[in-house]
Amino acid sequence: MKLILLSGGSGNRLWPLSNSSRSKQFLKVLRNKDKQVESMVQRIWSQIKSSGLADDTFISTSSTQVDILQSQIGSNIPLIVEPVRRDTFPAIALAAVYLNSKMKVPLNEMICVLPVDSFVEDSFFLRIKEMETSLSQSGADLALIGTPPSYPSEKYGYIIPNENKEGETNNLFRTVKRFVEKPDEELAKQLIQENALWNCGVFAFTLGYMTSILKEKGMPIQYEELVKQYDKLPMISFDYEVVENVNRAVVLSYNSSWKDLGTWNTLTEEMDLHLLGRGIISNSINTHIINELDIPVIALGLLDIVVACSPDGILISEKAMSSKLKDVMKNIKQRPMYEERRWGSYKVLDYTVNENKEEVLTKKIKVLSGKNLSYQFHQQRKEIWSITAGEGIFVLDGNFVHVGPGDNLMIPFASKHAIKAITDLEFIEVQLGSNLIEEDIVRIFMTWEEIEQNLSN
Amino acid sequence: MKLILLSGGSGNRLWPLSNSSRSKQFLKVLRNKDKQVESMVQRIWSQIKSSGLADDTFISTSSTQVDILQSQIGSNIPLIVEPVRRDTFPAIALAAVYLNSKMKVPLNEMICVLPVDSFVEDSFFLRIKEMETSLSQSGADLALIGTPPSYPSEKYGYIIPNENKEGETNNLFRTVKRFVEKPDEELAKQLIQENALWNCGVFAFTLGYMTSILKEKGMPIQYEELVKQYDKLPMISFDYEVVENVNRAVVLSYNSSWKDLGTWNTLTEEMDLHLLGRGIISNSINTHIINELDIPVIALGLLDIVVACSPDGILISEKAMSSKLKDVMKNIKQRPMYEERRWGSYKVLDYTVNENKEEVLTKKIKVLSGKNLSYQFHQQRKEIWSITAGEGIFVLDGNFVHVGPGDNLMIPFASKHAIKAITDLEFIEVQLGSNLIEEDIVRIFMTWEEIEQNLSN
Numbered sequence: 001m002k003l004i005l006l007s008g009g010s011g012n013r014l015w016p017l018s019n020s021s022r023s024k025q026f027l028k029v030l031r032n033k034d035k036q037v038e039s040m041v042q043r044i045w046s047q048i049k050s051s052g053l054a055d056d057t058f059i060s061t062s063s064t065q066v067d068i069l070q071s072q073i074g075s076n077i078p079l080i081v082e083p084v085r086r087d088t089f090p091a092i093a094l095a096a097v098y099l100n101s102k103m104k105v106p107l108n109e110m111i112c113v114l115p116v117d118s119f120v121e122d123s124f125f126l127r128i129k130e131m132e133t134s135l136s137q138s139g140a141d142l143a144l145i146g147t148p149p150s151y152p153s154e155k156y157g158y159i160i161p162n163e164n165k166e167g168e169t170n171n172l173f174r175t176v177k178r179f180v181e182k183p184d185e186e187l188a189k190q191l192i193q194e195n196a197l198w199n200c201g202v203f204a205f206t207l208g209y210m211t212s213i214l215k216e217k218g219m220p221i222q223y224e225e226l227v228k229q230y231d232k233l234p235m236i237s238f239d240y241e242v243v244e245n246v247n248r249a250v251v252l253s254y255n256s257s258w259k260d261l262g263t264w265n266t267l268t269e270e271m272d273l274h275l276l277g278r279g280i281i282s283n284s285i286n287t288h289i290i291n292e293l294d295i296p297v298i299a300l301g302l303l304d305i306v307v308a309c310s311p312d313g314i315l316i317s318e319k320a321m322s323s324k325l326k327d328v329m330k331n332i333k334q335r336p337m338y339e340e341r342r343w344g345s346y347k348v349l350d351y352t353v354n355e356n357k358e359e360v361l362t363k364k365i366k367v368l369s370g371k372n373l374s375y376q377f378h379q380q381r382k383e384i385w386s387i388t389a390g391e392g393i394f395v396l397d398g399n400f401v402h403v404g405p406g407d408n409l410m411i412p413f414a415s416k417h418a419i420k421a422i423t424d425l426e427f428i429e430v431q432l433g434s435n436l437i438e439e440d441i442v443r444i445f446m447t448w449e450e451i452e453q454n455l456s457n
Numbered sequence: 458m459k460l461i462l463l464s465g466g467s468g469n470r471l472w473p474l475s476n477s478s479r480s481k482q483f484l485k486v487l488r489n490k491d492k493q494v495e496s497m498v499q500r501i502w503s504q505i506k507s508s509g510l511a512d513d514t515f516i517s518t519s520s521t522q523v524d525i526l527q528s529q530i531g532s533n534i535p536l537i538v539e540p541v542r543r544d545t546f547p548a549i550a551l552a553a554v555y556l557n558s559k560m561k562v563p564l565n566e567m568i569c570v571l572p573v574d575s576f577v578e579d580s581f582f583l584r585i586k587e588m589e590t591s592l593s594q595s596g597a598d599l600a601l602i603g604t605p606p607s608y609p610s611e612k613y614g615y616i617i618p619n620e621n622k623e624g625e626t627n628n629l630f631r632t633v634k635r636f637v638e639k640p641d642e643e644l645a646k647q648l649i650q651e652n653a654l655w656n657c658g659v660f661a662f663t664l665g666y667m668t669s670i671l672k673e674k675g676m677p678i679q680y681e682e683l684v685k686q687y688d689k690l691p692m693i694s695f696d697y698e699v700v701e702n703v704n705r706a707v708v709l710s711y712n713s714s715w716k717d718l719g720t721w722n723t724l725t726e727e728m729d730l731h732l733l734g735r736g737i738i739s740n741s742i743n744t745h746i747i748n749e750l751d752i753p754v755i756a757l758g759l760l761d762i763v764v765a766c767s768p769d770g771i772l773i774s775e776k777a778m779s780s781k782l783k784d785v786m787k788n789i790k791q792r793p794m795y796e797e798r799r800w801g802s803y804k805v806l807d808y809t810v811n812e813n814k815e816e817v818l819t820k821k822i823k824v825l826s827g828k829n830l831s832y833q834f835h836q837q838r839k840e841i842w843s844i845t846a847g848e849g850i851f852v853l854d855g856n857f858v859h860v861g862p863g864d865n866l867m868i869p870f871a872s873k874h875a876i877k878a879i880t881d882l883e884f885i886e887v888q889l890g891s892n893l894i895e896e897d898i899v900r901i902f903m904t905w906e907e908i909e910q911n912l913s914n
Contacts, residue, residue, distance in 0.1 A: 015755075282785045283778060294808070296789055297771040298472075301778030302762075309771060314754040314764075316773050321740060321758030328739045332753055349806040350821050351751070354846030354862055355880065362845075362885050364807050364819070384865050386841045386887040388819075389811030405811055406889050408841050410865055423812065428819050430843040430885050432863050 001110040001132050001204075003053050004095045007041070007061040007069065008115060009085055012329040013262050016313035017290060019336045024262065025117045026068050026340070029271055029290055037276070040117050040261065045073045051125035059116075060095045067342035083230045089241040090233040092203070093219065094226055096210040101223040107208035110135055113238070115201045119270065121256040124200075130252055131204040134173040140248040143173065143204040146197025147258040152188035156260075157181045157199035157239065159251050160191060176249040181239070197251060200258055203238060213242060264288075264306040264315070264322035277309070286319070292338070311337035311347050335437070343371040344421075349428075351436075361431040367392065372420035375444040375451050378413065381433025385409040390425035394418075395451060420448050458567040458589050458661075460510050461552045464498070464518040464526065465572060466542055469786040470719055473770035474747060476793045481719065482574045483525050483797070486728055486747055494733070497574050497718065502530045508582035516573075517552045524799035540687045546698040547690040549660070550676065551683055553667040558680040564665030567592055570695070572658045576727065578713040581657075587709055588661040591630040597705040600630065600661040603654025604715040609645030613717075614638045614656035614696065616708050617648060633706040638696070654708060657715055660695060670699060721745075721763040721772070721779035734766070743776070749795070768794035768804050792894070800828035801878075806885075808893075818888040824849065829877035832901040832908050835870065838890025842866040847882035851875075852908060877905050 007025060014024045025040040032038045032046065048054050054077075061069060062082045069079070080098045082091055092113055099105040110132045118124070124145070131143040146159045158181075161174035179199070180191060211221050219233075220226045243249070261267040268288040275281055277291030284302040291297045292310040299307060306322060308315045312334060317325065337348040350362040359381075367373060367390075375395070385394075387407045394403045396417045403409065403419075411417050413433070419425070446454065464482060471481045482497040489495045489503070505511050517537045518526060526536070537555045539548055549570055556562040567589045575581070581602070588600040603616045615638075618631035636656070637648060668678050676690075677683045700706070718724040725745040732738055734748030741759040748754045749767040756764060763779060765772045769791060774782065794805040807819040816838075824830060824847075832852070842851075844864040851860045853874045860866065860876075868874050870890070876882070903911065 016752075280785055280788060283781065291771075293771075295473075295768065295770045295794065296791070297773070298782070298785055298789070299773050300782060300785060301775030302773060303775075305759075305773070307771075307773055311752065313752045314748075314750075314766060314771060316754070316756050316759060316762070316764055318758030318760075324740065324757060325755070328737055328755055328757060331737060332755070334753070337752065349819065350885070352846065352883070354883065356846075356862065358846075358862055360845040360862075360883075362806065362819075362821070382863055384843045384863070386843070388817040388887060388889065389809065389813075389815075405813065405815055405817075406839055406841070408865060408867055426809070426811065426817075428807070428885065428887050430845060432845065 001053075001056060001112055001129075002099055002105060002207075003048065003057040003128070004080075004092065004111060004113045005044070005048070005057055005059045005116050006088065006091060006113055007059055007065055008088075008117065009062070011326070013323075013326050014264060014267065014308075015325060015329050015332075016310040016315055017292065017308055019312050022068070022336070022339070023065065024267075026065075026072060029267065029276060031272055037273075039072055040119065041069065041072050044114075044116055044118060045077075047120075047122055047125060050122065051129070053125065053128070058095060058099070060091050068340045070342055071340055083227055086230065086233050087235045088238040089236045090230065092238050093210070093214055093233075094223075094230065096207060097214070097221050097223050097226045100207055100211055100221060105207055107206065107211065109207050110204055111207050111210065112202065112204040117261060118200065118202070119257075119259040119261050120200075120254070123256050124254055124258070127252045127254045128202065128204075130172055131202075134250050134252055135204055135206070138173060138175065138248070138250045140175070140250040141205060141209050142243065142246045142249040144176070144243075144249060144251045145200040145202045145254050146251045147200055147254050149188070149192050149196065149198050152185050152192060153198070154182055154185055154188060157201075158183060158188070158191045158196040159199050160194050160196045161251050163195075173250040173252050176251050179239075179244060197253060198258070199239075200254065203243070264308065264317060264325070265319040268306050268319060343373060344368045346429075357434075358432055359434055359436045361436045363429045363431070365427055365429050367419060367421040367425040369421050369424045372448045373418050374441075375416055375418040375446050376441050377416045377444075378411075378433070378440050379442065380413070380435045380440050381431045382413050383411040383432075384430045385411065385419075386428045386430075388426045388428060391422040392425045393420045393422065400452075416444060418448070418451060458510075458513060458569055458586075459556055459562060459664075460505065460514040460585070461537075461549065461568060461570045462501070462505070462514055462516045462573050463545065463548060463570055464516055464522055465545075465574065466519070468783070470780075470783050471721060471724065471765075472782060472786050472789075473767040473772055474749065474765055476769050479525065479793070479796070480522065481724075483522075483529060486724065486733060488729060494730075496529055497576065498526065498529050501571075501573055501575060502534075504577075504579055504582060507579065508586070510582065510585070515552060515556070517548050525797045527799055528797055540684055543687065543690050544692045545695040546693045547687065549695050550667070550671055550690070551680075551687065553664055554671070554678050554680050554683045557664055557668055557678060562664055564663065564668065566664050567661055568664050568667065569659065569661040574718060575657065575659070576714075576716040576718050577657075577711070580713050581711055581715070584709045584711045585659065585661075587629055588659075591707050591709055592661055592663070595630060595632065595705070595707045597632070597707045598662060598666050599700065599703045599706040601633070601700075601706060601708045602657040602659045602711050603708045604657055604711045606645070606649050606653065606655050609642045609649060610655070611639055611642055611645060614658075615640060615645070615648045615653040616656050617651050617653045618708050620652075630707040630709050633708050636696075636701060654710060655715070656696075657711065660700065721765065721774060721782070722776040725763050725776060800830060801825045803886075814891075815889055816891055816893045818893045820886045820888070822884050822886050824876065824878040824882040826878050826881045829905045830875050831898075832873055832875040832903050833898045834873045834901075835868075835890070835897050836899065837870070837892045837897050838888045839870050840868040840889075841887045842868065842876075843885045843887075845883045845885060848879040849882045850877045850879065857909075873901060875905070875908060 018024045028037045028039045060080045135143045160177045162177045279297035281299045287302040287305045289307045344366040346365045475481045485494045485496045519539045592600045617634045619634045736754035738756045744759040744762045746764045801823040803822045
């Protein structure tokens with residue numbers, strides 16, 4: 001079997017800690033067994049490793065997540081990178097085609113797709129391993145994992161299984177009678193009476209099943225070809241495009257804790273630390289502070305409140321109300337103020353427009369020891385860098401210079417520049433110009449070694 | 458009469474908007490009749506002007522408040538500046554001695570002392586004017602203003618007046634029977650039965666009365682002499698040192714609204730805007746946001762909550778609980794992150810310590826058009842300035858240079874420097890060194906004109 005870990009898109013439901021560049025799975029708000037802070041990605045990756053599935057795992061992701069994924073779980077895990085963001089059907093199709101045409105995985109091998117933000121116990125991975133036997137024993141097209149509902153939720157998918165026939169004693173799986181997506185509470189109660197399970201969003205099928213579906217739909221099953229057409233694929237979910245039309249499906253029951261940590265309400269239930277970051281919680285009940293800012297947060301006399309602070313903004317929400325955040329966020333438009341990258345991270349400290357209508361953006365940039373910013377230039381801005389910590393090598397239009405704290409670097413419009421950190425390097429960058437966005441970067445594709453060789457000659 | 462406006466000390470009760478450099482009276486959270494945002498100082502100063510008392514008004518303050526006072530109400534109001542912070546008795550003594558020995562105010566003239574954070578109706582100033590007649594008619598040493606209590610508060614002072622004697626029809630004032638400071642609720646209820654009034658903190662007396670008290674206590678009544686001894690004066694309040702020992706006092710009754718805006722609870726009651734700054738309040742009741750940061754604040758599903766954000770920190774408090782803030786704040790130690798000065802303002806953007814144990818402080822500095830930073834040097838830090846907006850003249854060790862956006866200025870250790878804004882000027886300052894505090898400034902006392910003349914020769 002091959003495991004595809006689906007590292008899903010960005011979203012505002014955990015704003016201000018999630019944004020268009022930081023998805024909820026990267027937030028370090030949980031704690032592992034050693035009481036170290038970890039993210040959902042780090043948690044599930046360590047579970048995959050201890051279940052022995054790591055060597056068969058691929059991560060389906062978008063290019064915007066590559067840096068942060070590698071910084072959180074290392075760079076040895078093979079990634080299948082979507083050229084643009086689509087929904088789960090195109091992403092799973094791309095992964096299947098990649099395994100088939102690039103990795104030469106045989107068509108009878110089972111592929112299991114698992115959302116990266118599944119918050120489950122270790123025993124969940126035993127069920128995942130049993131999907132292989134279930135699929136071959138049952139001859140079904142699709143295997144799923146369901147968990148007994150704890151309340152008649154209106155926001156999950158329900159799987160209604162057939163009762164075992166008289167005399168049947170299959171404890172591994174049951175066949176699926178039907179699916180119901182997000183029922184109202186009344187219907188959900190009925191479904192629970194019928195022994196329905198919540199759909200955990202795990203899909204297992206043979207690679208051959210998936211490629212036959214693609215062929216039917218006239219989609220290419222050759223990787224480069226699918227990549228080329230990728231931006232024209234419909235934004236449609238795997239549930240809708242495949243699961244609801246499947247002939248035979250089986251469901252395995254998982255009876256331990258399964259949680260969707262998609263809102264501040266559910267996420268804070270899993271946070272044993274009530275205060276992350278600087279602050280004080282006083283005279284308060286069931287209140288959480290997650291503070292990524294450098295300034296202190298004081299909570300006084302609060303009940304059932306979550307406070308989340310990041311360079312993007314500040315949220316104070318009654319916990320049950322936090323599910324409405326997505327709607328409120330429609331009124332907020334803002335660039336991300338903090339991003340983690342392969343080479344380090346940056347934080348926006350200040351943004352203004354001066355009287356000449358020139359934009360001014362001040363950032364604090366950290367480059368990790370041994371990493372470098374790519375050789376690049378900007379069309380519409382000049383930059384001033386003040387080195388504040390560490391040592392590095394700076395190159396400007398072919399001239400190399402060793403830099404350290406107190407050094408000051410002027411980068412005119414269209415000047416090619418890069419920097420490599422010898423030790424962890426920090427600098428304050430002041431950008432002046434127009435259109436001060438990440439996209440005004442013209443990258444000259446060279447490794448640091450190539451820069452040194454090419455320019456030193 | 459002379460009016461002494463007592464611009465009191467800093468405090469944490471309105472943290473994070475008040476701090477050791479910004480006192481609550483300077484917060485621009487109220488609105489005037491034209492719906493313009495104003496501070497308590499601006500409000501009371503406009504009331505003093507419209508009551509015709511402006512020309513007879515002096516402000517008693519500390520040196521730390523001079524810049525912000527002048528920036529908020531102009532620089533024409535005479536200030537009596539305490540050399541160090543003491544309590545109200547030394548401050549009033551200094552003001553009296555100043556009026557006597559410097560301004561030659563006659564000893565029979567009435568001095569009226571008024572706290573700058575009195576939140577009152579305009580009619581309050583009619584009572585202040587009537588204190589002069591009351592004092593002379595009654596022959597009392599002290600006149601006060603009292604207001605009918607609205608509830609048996611435990612945090613105010615109470616003035617218990619004598620009943621008018623039979624046949625007496627004095628509507629202007631009554632004589633004072635006794636004072637009670639901060640009674641418990643039971644006693645407060647009794648006092649209200651006795652027609653007690655809350656003490657509004659206004660004191661009127663003749664200059665001669667005050668100088669005689671100082672002489673009795675062996676204190677100098679010559680201004681320079683008192684300044685010299687000022688830091689040795691006891692930190693004691695005027696209430697305790699004078700009011701409680703007075704022989705004859707009268708009280709004038711003021712029957713309109715009087716409020717102490719000293720906690721977030723009472724202050725927000727006077728704020729008709731629920732949102733100041735960037736943010737959204739959704740599904741919330743009786744909730745206020747005061748946001749001085751550049752990032753948005755979202756409040757969702759809150760009841761009776763105040764949210765206050767400044768570069769110093771973030772407070773989220775249930776309103777009634779906000780009176781406990783002072784106690785909680787004892788655990789927070791931090792430099793002020795934002796200050797308003799005579800020449801403009803600064804905001805701390807970032808503070809770190811690098812691997813060489815060198816401190817790095819990044820500030821955004823605004824210098825108002827026509828103003829300048831004093832000619833100065835630093836013993837323990839170098840600075841890098843990146844000009845981001847406006848035009849100015851920069852001088853470094855005697856060399857003048859015209860600067861504008863994109864210019865970059867290096868200021869080595871111990872180099873003398875200053876800058877003057879031609880138009881409103883902004884720059885990002887990166888300080889590197891040790892002991893990065895405001896106090897590491899050696900000022901060379903010269904006006905900008907003197908700098909230009911001395912250095913151009």
